Structure formats: C-alpha cells, structure tokens
Amino acid sequence: MKIIFSFFITTLLLGPQILLAQSSLATPVNNLSTPSFDQKAWIDFIRNFYYPRVSRTMFIEQISPSFGSSGTVVTISGRGFNKTANRVYTGYGLIEGVPSWDGKHLIFKINFLSGAMGNAMINAKSNENSKVKAMRIPLWLYVENETGISNNRIFWFQFDPFKS
Amino acid sequence: MIFHKKTFLMKFILGILIFSQVAVPLVARAVGTIPFGGIVTGVIPCLCSGNFLIIQKPVAGPAMLMYQPGVSRLYQYGQILVPGTQILGNASVPVPCVELIVIFCVPIYTAPLITMVGTSGIAGAIPNFGGPNGSANPNSSGAPPGPNTPSPTGSTTNNPCSTNQSQSSAGYITANEGWRNNVYVDSRGNPTVGIGHLIRAGESIPSGYLTDTQVRNYFNQDYSRAVNDARGAADRHNVDFDSLSPARQTVLVDMAFNMGTNPNGLTQGQQGLDGFNRMWSGIEAGDWQRAGQEVQGSGYYGPRADRNAQIMATDDQSLINQQINRDPRSASICPI
Numbered sequence: 001m002k003i004i005f006s007f008f009i010t011t012l013l014l015g016p017q018i019l020l021a022q023s024s025l026a027t028p029v030n031n032l033s034t035p036s037f038d039q040k041a042w043i044d045f046i047r048n049f050y051y052p053r054v055s056r057t058m059f060i061e062q063i064s065p066s067f068g069s070s071g072t073v074v075t076i077s078g079r080g081f082n083k084t085a086n087r088v089y090t091g092y093g094l095i096e097g098v099p100s101w102d103g104k105h106l107i108f109k110i111n112f113l114s115g116a117m118g119n120a121m122i123n124a125k126s127n128e129n130s131k132v133k134a135m136r137i138p139l140w141l142y143v144e145n146e147t148g149i150s151n152n153r154i155f156w157f158q159f160d161p162f163k164s
Numbered sequence: 165m166i167f168h169k170k171t172f173l174m175k176f177i178l179g180i181l182i183f184s185q186v187a188v189p190l191v192a193r194a195v196g197t198i199p200f201g202g203i204v205t206g207v208i209p210c211l212c213s214g215n216f217l218i219i220q221k222p223v224a225g226p227a228m229l230m231y232q233p234g235v236s237r238l239y240q241y242g243q244i245l246v247p248g249t250q251i252l253g254n255a256s257v258p259v260p261c262v263e264l265i266v267i268f269c270v271p272i273y274t275a276p277l278i279t280m281v282g283t284s285g286i287a288g289a290i291p292n293f294g295g296p297n298g299s300a301n302p303n304s305s306g307a308p309p310g311p312n313t314p315s316p317t318g319s320t321t322n323n324p325c326s327t328n329q330s331q332s333s334a335g336y337i338t339a340n341e342g343w344r345n346n347v348y349v350d351s352r353g354n355p356t357v358g359i360g361h362l363i364r365a366g367e368s369i370p371s372g373y374l375t376d377t378q379v380r381n382y383f384n385q386d387y388s389r390a391v392n393d394a395r396g397a398a399d400r401h402n403v404d405f406d407s408l409s410p411a412r413q414t415v416l417v418d419m420a421f422n423m424g425t426n427p428n429g430l431t432q433g434q435q436g437l438d439g440f441n442r443m444w445s446g447i448e449a450g451d452w453q454r455a456g457q458e459v460q461g462s463g464y465y466g467p468r469a470d471r472n473a474q475i476m477a478t479d480d481q482s483l484i485n486q487q488i489n490r491d492p493r494s495a496s497i498c499p500i
Contacts, residue, residue, distance in 0.1 A: 037224055045201055045223040047493075049250050050287035050348050052241075087286070092207075092245045094286045116209050132264055133214030137233040140242025142285075144349065149285060152242065 055080065055148030063141060067156035070114040074141075074155060076106040082145040091139025091155070098143075106143060113159055134160035197254040198276050200225025204283075207245050212269035213262035218244065218278070220251060228275035230259050239282035246286055248372060250346075253281030287348040287372070324387040324497065331497075332484060333414040334387055337421050339487045339494035340468050345379060347372045359383040359497075360421065383497070390421035397425050397437045401444035408447070411481045415459070415472045423464070440464075443476075452477050 058080030065072065076088070081100035088095040092112045100106050137157040143150040202220035209216055215232040230236075231244055243249045255276035263272045324334035341360030347369050350356040355363040358379040363369060374382070394416040398405040405413065419437050426436040446455030456477025460469050475483050488494045 041223050042201065044345070045250070046252075048344050048346060049252070050284040050344070050346060052285035052287075052349065089241065089243055089246075089286055091242060094246065113209060116211060132211045132269075135214045135233055138238065138242070140238065142241060144285070146349075149241075152240075154242075 052144055052149035055145070055150055057147050058143060058145065058150045060141070060143060060150050060153050063153045063155055066153070067158060068110060069158050069160070070110060070112055072110045074108060074110055076108075076141065076143065076153070077104060078143075078150065079104055080147060080150075081106055081143060082147075085145065087144040089140065089142040089144065089152075091137075091141065091157075110139075110155065110157065112137075112139070112157055116159075134158070197256060197279065198225055199254055200229060200276075201252045202227075202250070204244070204247050204249050204251055206247060208261065208263070208272075210261035210272075211264040213260060213271075215259070215261065216245060217261040217273055217275060218251075225255065226276055228273060229255055230261060230275045230277045231281070232259070232277055236278040237280040239280065241283050241285050243283045243286055244278075244281055246283075249286055250284035251281055252283075254279050285348075287344075287346050324384060329410045329413070330387075330391075332410065332481075332488070333391075333417050334383070334497050335488040335494040336414050336484045337387065337390070337418050338383070338497045339491045340418060340422070343379065343491075343493045345374050345376070357382070359386070361386055380497070386421065387417075390417050393420040393425045393437065397444075398447075400438060401441075401448060403444060403447050409479050411475050411479050411484055412447075414484055415475050418468075418472060419459075419464075422468070447476075452479070 058078065060076055060078040062077050064075050064077065068074070081103050083101065083103055084099050085096070086098045086100060086106060088098050088106065088108055090108075090110065090112070095108050098106050098108055135158075137159065139155045139157050140152050141155055142152045200220070200222060201224045202222040204218060205221050206219035207216055208219070210230075215230050218229045218231050220227060220229065236244075238244060239253075241249075244251060256279045257277055258274045259277045260271040260274045262269050264270075265272075324330050338359050343359055344357060347355055347357045347363065350360075350362075357363060357369055358374055359382070361379075361382040394413070395405045397420065398408075398416065405416070408416070416437065419440075424436040425438045440458060443455050443458035446452065446458055456473045456475075459473035459476050471483055471487065474480065
C-alpha cells in the first residue's frame with residue numbers, strides 16, 4: 001500500500017515531464033538527419049563561411065564606455081586604424097568609412113533598437129502593467145580595414161524603457 | 165494511515181529512480197540539440213520576452229530560431245543580430261517570442277532556443293562599394309556578363325573550357341583564388357566575390373551574393389582577360405606565348421589573373437606581370453631556373469608564388485594537378 005502510494009506521488013511529480021517528452025519525440029530533434037538536408041549545400045556553406053583575415057597591426061585596447069543605451073557615443077582606443085576608412089562591426093550591423101584622425105581612436109554612435117525603445121516607452125506610459133523586459137545585450141565590436149580584422153571588445157547594450 | 169518517515173522516504177527515492185530510468189532518457193532526447201546553419205535574413209526583437217527571433221535562410225535546421233542574450237552562448241564573430249551573416253550552432257527547446265503589440269504582450273512565434281552560435285564576419289553587407297555616391301553602374305545591375313562577352317580591350321574571348329589546357333588553367337586559378345558566392349574583402353582590402361573577382365568602382369552586387377552560374381560567368385570574363393593580359397605581356401617581352409609549355413602558360417595566366425599586368429603598381433607587392441622583367445628575361449633566354457627564381461623576386465610571395473616559381477622552373481604539371489585536386493570545385497569549373 002505504501003509502495004503504491006509513493007509511486008502515485010512520484011507519478012504526479014514526473015508524469016508531466018514524461019508526457020512532454022513523449023509528445024516532443026513525435027518531431028525530429030536533429031534536422032541534419034531529415035530528408036530535406038542537402039549535404040552538398042552544407043559543404044558549400046561551410047566552404048564559403050567568411051572568416052576575415054586577422055590583422056597583425058591593428059589592435060583594440062579598450063572601448064569607452066563599455067556599456068550604455070541607444071545614442072551612446074563610443075570611443076575605441078587602440079592602434080593601427082586606417083585614417084580614412086574603417087569598418088566597425090557593432091554586433092547589430094556594420095558602420096563603414098569610420099575615420100581615425102590619429103590611427104589610435106575611432107568614434108561612432110550606438111544606434112540599436114532606437115525605434116523599438118521609443119515605441120516601448122510610449123506604450124509603457126500608456127500601460128502601467130507593461131511587461132516589456134529590460135535586456136542586457138552583449139554587442140561584439142570589431143574593426144576591419146585593409147590589414148584585416150582586429151580583436152574584439154564587448155559593449156553591453158542596456159535596453160530598459162523604464163529607466164531611459 | 166500511518167507512515168514511517170524513513171521507509172516512505174526510501175520508497176519515494178526508489179520510485180524517483182525507477183521513473184528516472186524511463187523519464188530522463190526521454191526528456192534528454194526530447195530536448196536534444198538541433199544543429200543549424202544558414203544566413204541571417206531578419207531579426208525581430210521580442211520586447212516582452214527579452215529575446216530575439218532570428219530568421220535564417222537555412223542550409224540546415226529550422227528557419228526560425230530564438231536568441232536569448234545571457235543564455236545563448238556567442239562565439240566569434242558574435243554578429244548574430246546582423247542580417248547577411250552566416251551562422252552556425254546548436255539549438256534546443258522551443259521558447260516563445262512575446263512581442264509588444266500596441267499595449268499587449270502577445271506570443272507571436274515559438275522557435276528553438278539557440279544554445280551556442282558562431283557567426284561569420286560581415287562580408288555580404290557591402291552593397292555600397294559602387295561609385296562615389298554608392299550608385300550602381302547601369303551596366304552591372306547585379307547580373308554578370310554572359311560567357312561570350314567581348315573583352316573590354318577588344319581582344320579575343322577565351323573560353324576557359326574550350327581545351328584541356330584552358331580547363332587546367334581555369335581549375336588551377338580557381339583552386340588558388342577559392343570560390344566564394346558572397347562578397348568578401350580580399351587580402352588587400354578590396355571587395356571581392358566569386359573566384360577572385362574584384363568589385364570595381366561603379367560595379368555592385370546588390371544582394372551581396374552570387375549564384376554559382378553568376379560566379380562562373382564572372383570567372384569566364386576574368387579568365388579571358390587574364391589570358392589576353394598574359395599574351396600581351398609575353399609579346400611586349402619578346403616571348404612567344406604559344407611556344408611555352410602548358411604548365412608555364414598556366415603560371416603566367418595565373419599571375420595575370422592575380423596581379424594584372426600594370427608594371428607600375430602602387431607598391432612593390434602590387435606590380436603586375438609586366439613588371440617582372442628579370443623573369444621575362446629568363447623565359448626569353450630559356451633559363452628556367454632563373455625565371456623561376458624571379459617569379460618570387462619582385463615582391464610576389466606566399467604559397468601561391470612558391471608554387472608558381474617551382475612550376476616555372478621545373479615545368480611540373482603534376483603540381484598544377486595536385487592543386488586542382490585539392491578543391492572539388494576547381495575540378496568542376498568546366499562541367500562536362
């Protein structure tokens with residue numbers, strides 16, 4: 001009797017997980033094994049994967065500030081930047097033609113989720129119970145120019161419509 | 165009913181163990197990894213769930229994925245939110261994208277959560293490398309020239325697949341240059357696509373991507389130009405191009421393809437085929453050792469230059485064949 005009761009308790013605890021697992025098993029979990037997988041296309045994809053050449057002369061030492069929201073002006077300090085044209089990977093896009101007056105500093109503005117943030121703020125004001133979530137998003141910054149691509153630094157983008 | 169605490173606890177644990185034998189493998193399989201790879205075509209921020217819906221043109225895996233900052237592990241180059249980048253990784257259990265619509269949070273889609281992802285650099289996002297105003301050349305609206313387009317210099321058009329010799333040269337150049345369907349930046353910082361096709365001012369690839377047919381068409385024109393350039397350079401240095409062995413012809417065409425012919429490049433390393441005067445002197449004199457040495461003697465260096473120097477010196481066709489065989493696409497540049 002006690003054994004049956006303890007089984008009953010454990011069934012209550014684990015039953016939903018088993019049902020979830022069994023229902024999920026109806027769908028393939030590994031899409032590489034599905035018939036739609038095209039091996040040739042996959043090989044082409046891997047072959048064409050773009051790895052920028054690593055620069056031997058360019059290096060990012062620091063970024064300032066290292067966190068902020070949309071509109072933050074970021075300064076990248078380092079060495080080996082092109083004086084007229086650098087490509088800055090921002091983690092959400094690409095800014096081209098960024099000049100460096102001394103080859104050691106680059107300045108650009110973070111312009112990420114600005115539209116979404118504005119909309120969220122408007123909606124937050126109109127709805128006290130808005131469930132818009134604050135996010136902390138790592139943006140990987142790189143600089144690329146004719147010498148190759150630099151090392152990276154992470155800018156922490158803070159999306160918080162209630163504090164902005 | 166009276167319970168003995170100790171006995172009940174033991175049986176409860178036993179029950180968990182028995183069920184875990186059944187349940188854990190099922191759950192593990194159900195939440196197993198989903199490998200994926202493709203090109204990002206769209207990114208939707210899900211403001212209420214604090215994550216991003218990533219839409220990819222999949223080569224493998226699902227077309228929709230969820231990226232959760234702080235949970236999904238990013239690897240080099242970390243550009244998951246940039247349309248046009250290639251992504252490669254694993255996903256797991258489905259999670260919802262909950263979007264703010266007017267003033268309500270509404271789940272709009274459920275997709276597998278990315279557990280780890282690496283990305284390419286941003287190669288395809290170079291649509292503005294056209295003219296000074298970024299305007300596209302009306303003659304190059306993304307559609308490459310056909311295979312029989314006359315050479316701009318008015319010289320003859322060379323079909324890279326017309327003879328065994330030209331097939332070999334075309335395959336060798338393809339192996340040396342590599343085959344890329346997407347725009348990338350070459351070692352000199354120039355936007356390039358296909359088989360080493362330099363995107364010149366006024367020319368644009370609007371989508372940043374070429375089909376295989378477009379790659380071949382660009383190559384046909386570039387190859388034809390390189391053959392004419394090599395012949396022209398040989399003429400200017402009193403060398404009969406047609407009297408050279410196929411392997412040495414291939415080396416000259418490869419050099420012309422890679423560097424052009426301009427003898428007055430901006431830097432020592434950028435001079436073209438016409439600038440290799442001592443190499444031409446060696447060829448004219450039939451002094452192949454000297455000609456081979458001089459292939460590398462003008463700021464042209466690296467594995468490709470080493471190989472070309474060796475072929476020039478030894479006339480060893482097997483080095484060309486080895487290079488072609490390393491890359492199946494090189495062998496297929498002239499489909500039978």
